[in-house]
Amino acid sequence: MKVFTKLSIAIAFTAVTATAVTAADMADEMTIVSWGGAYSNSQMKAYHEPYMEKTGIKIINDESSNEAVAKLRAMDEAGNVTWDLVDVVASDAIRLCDEGLAAEIDHDEVLAAAPDGTPASEDFGELIVSDCFIPQIVYSTAFGYRTDMVGDKAPTDVCAIFDTKTWPGKRSLEKRPINNMEWALLCDGVAKEDVYDVLATEEGQEQALAKLGTIKDDVIWWSAGADTPQLLADGEVVMGSTYNGRLFSVIEEQNQPVAMLWDAQVFDLDGWIVPAGLSDERKARVMDYLKFATDTQRLADQAKYISYGPARKSSAPLVGKHAELGIDMAPHMPTDPNNAKNTFLYNYEFWADYRDDIDAKFQAWLAQ
Amino acid sequence: MQKLRALLLISPLLAFILITFIAPIADMLFRSVENKIVEETLPHTVALIDSGGDIETVVPGEKVFSALYVDMFVAAEKKEHTRLGTRLNYEESGISSLFRKSGRRVDRLDVEVYREQFENIDPSWGEIATWQSLADNSDASDMLPRAMWAYNAWRDYLIADGDNPDEEELEDFIYVALYDDLIALEDASEAGDLIQRSANAVPDFETVNFKEAFIGFDKDWGAEDVWKTIRTYSPPYTEGYFLNAIDLQKEFEGYSVRPENERIYGVLFMRTLFMSLVITGCAILLGYPIAWLMSNRPMREANLLMIMVLLPFWTSLLVRTSAWKVMLQQQGVINDTLVWLNIVDEAGRLVLINNQFGTIVAMTHILLPFMVLPLYSVMRTIPETYTRAAKSLGATNWTAFWRVYFPLSVPGIGAGSILVFILSIGYYITPEIVGGTTGTFISNRIAYHISSSLNWGLAAALGTILLAVVLLLYWVYDRIVGIDNVKLGG
Numbered sequence: 001m002k003v004f005t006k007l008s009i010a011i012a013f014t015a016v017t018a019t020a021v022t023a024a025d026m027a028d029e030m031t032i033v034s035w036g037g038a039y040s041n042s043q044m045k046a047y048h049e050p051y052m053e054k055t056g057i058k059i060i061n062d063e064s065s066n067e068a069v070a071k072l073r074a075m076d077e078a079g080n081v082t083w084d085l086v087d088v089v090a091s092d093a094i095r096l097c098d099e100g101l102a103a104e105i106d107h108d109e110v111l112a113a114a115p116d117g118t119p120a121s122e123d124f125g126e127l128i129v130s131d132c133f134i135p136q137i138v139y140s141t142a143f144g145y146r147t148d149m150v151g152d153k154a155p156t157d158v159c160a161i162f163d164t165k166t167w168p169g170k171r172s173l174e175k176r177p178i179n180n181m182e183w184a185l186l187c188d189g190v191a192k193e194d195v196y197d198v199l200a201t202e203e204g205q206e207q208a209l210a211k212l213g214t215i216k217d218d219v220i221w222w223s224a225g226a227d228t229p230q231l232l233a234d235g236e237v238v239m240g241s242t243y244n245g246r247l248f249s250v251i252e253e254q255n256q257p258v259a260m261l262w263d264a265q266v267f268d269l270d271g272w273i274v275p276a277g278l279s280d281e282r283k284a285r286v287m288d289y290l291k292f293a294t295d296t297q298r299l300a301d302q303a304k305y306i307s308y309g310p311a312r313k314s315s316a317p318l319v320g321k322h323a324e325l326g327i328d329m330a331p332h333m334p335t336d337p338n339n340a341k342n343t344f345l346y347n348y349e350f351w352a353d354y355r356d357d358i359d360a361k362f363q364a365w366l367a368q
Numbered sequence: 369m370q371k372l373r374a375l376l377l378i379s380p381l382l383a384f385i386l387i388t389f390i391a392p393i394a395d396m397l398f399r400s401v402e403n404k405i406v407e408e409t410l411p412h413t414v415a416l417i418d419s420g421g422d423i424e425t426v427v428p429g430e431k432v433f434s435a436l437y438v439d440m441f442v443a444a445e446k447k448e449h450t451r452l453g454t455r456l457n458y459e460e461s462g463i464s465s466l467f468r469k470s471g472r473r474v475d476r477l478d479v480e481v482y483r484e485q486f487e488n489i490d491p492s493w494g495e496i497a498t499w500q501s502l503a504d505n506s507d508a509s510d511m512l513p514r515a516m517w518a519y520n521a522w523r524d525y526l527i528a529d530g531d532n533p534d535e536e537e538l539e540d541f542i543y544v545a546l547y548d549d550l551i552a553l554e555d556a557s558e559a560g561d562l563i564q565r566s567a568n569a570v571p572d573f574e575t576v577n578f579k580e581a582f583i584g585f586d587k588d589w590g591a592e593d594v595w596k597t598i599r600t601y602s603p604p605y606t607e608g609y610f611l612n613a614i615d616l617q618k619e620f621e622g623y624s625v626r627p628e629n630e631r632i633y634g635v636l637f638m639r640t641l642f643m644s645l646v647i648t649g650c651a652i653l654l655g656y657p658i659a660w661l662m663s664n665r666p667m668r669e670a671n672l673l674m675i676m677v678l679l680p681f682w683t684s685l686l687v688r689t690s691a692w693k694v695m696l697q698q699q700g701v702i703n704d705t706l707v708w709l710n711i712v713d714e715a716g717r718l719v720l721i722n723n724q725f726g727t728i729v730a731m732t733h734i735l736l737p738f739m740v741l742p743l744y745s746v747m748r749t750i751p752e753t754y755t756r757a758a759k760s761l762g763a764t765n766w767t768a769f770w771r772v773y774f775p776l777s778v779p780g781i782g783a784g785s786i787l788v789f790i791l792s793i794g795y796y797i798t799p800e801i802v803g804g805t806t807g808t809f810i811s812n813r814i815a816y817h818i819s820s821s822l823n824w825g826l827a828a829a830l831g832t833i834l835l836a837v838v839l840l841l842y843w844v845y846d847r848i849v850g851i852d853n854v855k856l857g858g
Contacts, residue, residue, distance in 0.1 A: 066819075067819045069819070069820075069822060070818055070819040070820075070822065073822065095454070095822070097450075098450035098451065098453070098454055098464075098468065099450070099451050099454065099822075100446075100447045100448065100450075100451060170698075175805075206629070209629075220722055220804070221722075221804065221805060223800060234697065234699050234700075235699045236697055236698055236699055349465050352457075352464050352465060352468075353457065353461050353462045353463075353464050353465045354461050354462075355821070356457060356458050356461065356821055356823070357461040358461075359821065360630050360632065361629050361630055363632050363813070364629055364630050364631055364632040364635075365629065366805040367632050367635050367636065367639075367805060367806070367808075
């Protein structure tokens with residue numbers, strides 16, 4: 001019995017000290033969730049390191065953005081949110097806001113104004129697609145193609161993906177309806193401005209799937225952003241869609257014979273959300289970080305490490321050269337006028353409504 | 369007494385399993401029927417629908433819309449309307465944005481006229497003290513259920529925002545609820561003077577047409593489809609998720625089969641079972657000879673084989689799966705070798721991955737140790753003398769193996785098969801990476817609904833069905849093979 005008492009005291013003591021230690025750590029620690037890989041690295045260099053140096057707060061990187069929505073929901077149900085700041089794409093931010101899992105932000109109050117005094121809400125402009133969302137970068141889903149596999153006819157039009165006669169070989173497309181359905185309709189003669197009206201109808205959805213059906217046997221469907229770069233590098237596919245930053249790294253950093261096909265690229269946004277229900281103390285710490293990490297200079301700095309466009313208008317002129325390669329980054333930005341001649345903007349409202357329905361049809365079509 | 373002590377000894381383990389395993393699973397499975405969100409977010413609308421009042425047509429009349437206004441106002445303040453929108457959007461596209469839009473608009477709808485008229489009857493309607501005394505009085509609360517609910521909800525959300533309701537002005541929507549209560553009040557004679565006077569006055573009130581207002585927000589509020597969905601999914605428990613999971617759908621008029629271009633789960637369940645069987649079969653075919661060699665060769669060789677079986681087992685699952693990608697892809701090792709040997713030409717490179725074949729190869733490889741190890745541990749215990757005795761009695765090598773050795777090794781096959789089959793039925797990451805479109809399993813859809821579409825109810829229903837299928841197969845297996853015939857060793 002004595003042993004048991006001693007043991008339980010020891011356990012209780014350990015437990016108490018452990019909580020004390022965590023509590024002390026919490027005071028100068030912050031868990032920031034992001035995507036991992038080159039992207040987290042660019043944030044580390046551009047935001048985290050300067051901030052840690054300036055304030056002494058320790059930033060812990062968690063690479064869970066992929067399942068952030070599900071995990072936040074689970075944390076919220078368990079009543080124990082351990083994340084302080086989460087990097088998500090805009091559509092996820094809208095859903096988190098809808099679910100009440102992300103806190104609403106007063107952009108002008110929390111974020112720094114541009115150097116010329118323009119308030120943050122104007123500097124970010126319409127990129128603030130949700131009250132909970134703080135935009136960070138503009139990225140795009142575009143195509144890359146093997147320059148050595150297309151002969152002397154380099155594709156300039158997105159409809160090249162449907163033209164297996166001129167450009168035989170496999171293509172890689174993302175295993176979800178978003179973007180693919182739009183491209184299919186666009187290449188099936190639907191005018192750009194009508195795409196979503198058509199896609200809202202049964203017939204339009206069938207039309208898009210029928211168009212995709214013409215190349216179904218030639219498609220490798222990807223689910224991770226790294227798939228297409230690998231497939232292109234191995235020569236498995238002649239062209240494929242992925243995030244433009246991934247293609248940049250295949251082309252410029254790995255020097256593969258790959259080139260960009262910017263036509264009909266789809267813009268999307270990525271940024272921060274603050275989980276709902278943080279304690280005042282944690283919230284204040286996050287807000288301080290946000291003010292620093294989303295100011296004009298910091299956003300422009302990030303573009304030194306990855307080819308995604310800063311979300312602030314005032315950052316664009318400050319975009320310089322790649323930190324290691326020393327090449328000009330501006331021409332590699334999806335927003336560069338030469339690249340942005342024909343673009344789509346991810347239609348958040350449409351996909352929030354039709355995602356479940358069209359996805360069911362898309363997956364059933366895939367499984368046939 | 370002894371039993372009790374034994375129970376006490378295992379109680380920590382029991383508690384551990386209950387808390388960390390059984391309870392979370394039960395909670396997850398429960399989500400497959402739970403549907404309280406509709407009732408909780410729109411309590412008065414649902415109550416009116418359930419009682420059948422004012423809904424002779426599919427699109428209800430003004431009374432329901434008036435209740436909807438009060439419900440929606442509170443839900444929007446608590447930011448719960450969008451959650452409900454997401455929930456109902458699983459069943460009917462477009463409800464998500466309908467709710468989001470309406471939540472913004474109800475806040476701006478001008479209903480001040482109700483408040484003004486009540487204050488004309490008696491200015492005390494504008495005072496918090498009047499309302500608080502009504503809320504504290506249970507008779508009045510019974511008489512004015514909706515108004516009291518609205519008043520309390522208003523206090524709650526103000527407090528949640530960090531405001532003090534006693535210093536704020538009452539919101540207009542509370543008076544709409546009050547009006548609805550008083551109109552519905554049949555007998556006001558028991559009530560206090562204030563309520564009696566108000567009840568007598570309300571029939572002459574100038575009102576807002578909420579039905580028109582909502583249809584003005586979005587014409588979908590006048591659409592039958594939206595109301596059919598709300599009414600179909602208003603009960604607190606629903607079989608809708610389970611129906612969805614077997615390619616049926618619950619509609620206002622009853623059950624129906626999903627249109628052909630949306631049917632997917634039946635195909636996936638059948639495919640999952642079929643491929644798991646094939647993988648188990650392949651594992652037996654490949655694993656049996658290895659296990660036999662291991663148990664019949666000298667120790668040194670057997671150990672070497674054992675290491676070769678275990679080495680991949682210790683390698684990360686992702687690494688092994690990706691290695692298969694490198695091996696099997698069209699520009700991969702196998703195709704390159706075949707082209708080099710002139711067995712196939714450049715244009716005829718084989719498609720070995722992103723289909724069922726790739727999934728079967730990769731998963732057989734990954735699950736092989738689960739077959740080899742039980743087989744080996746059973747085979748080691750079969751005395752060599754048995755086969756020798758058979759041979760000395762005149763049996764050929766084959767007869768000795770087939771009639772003597774093999775039956776003794778069956779318990780090992782049984783154990784290995786159960787392990788491999790049950791592991792493969794829930795496999796997720798390998799089919800996702802190498803499965804393409806024809807090699808994916810039901811678990812890939814479950815994962816999608818958990819992490820992407822957030823339709824946890826449907827994911828839970830699919831998981832429940834999968835669990836039931838496994839238990840059923842286990843039962844069948846027990847009936848045919850007998851679970852006593854399964855050995856993991858010795």
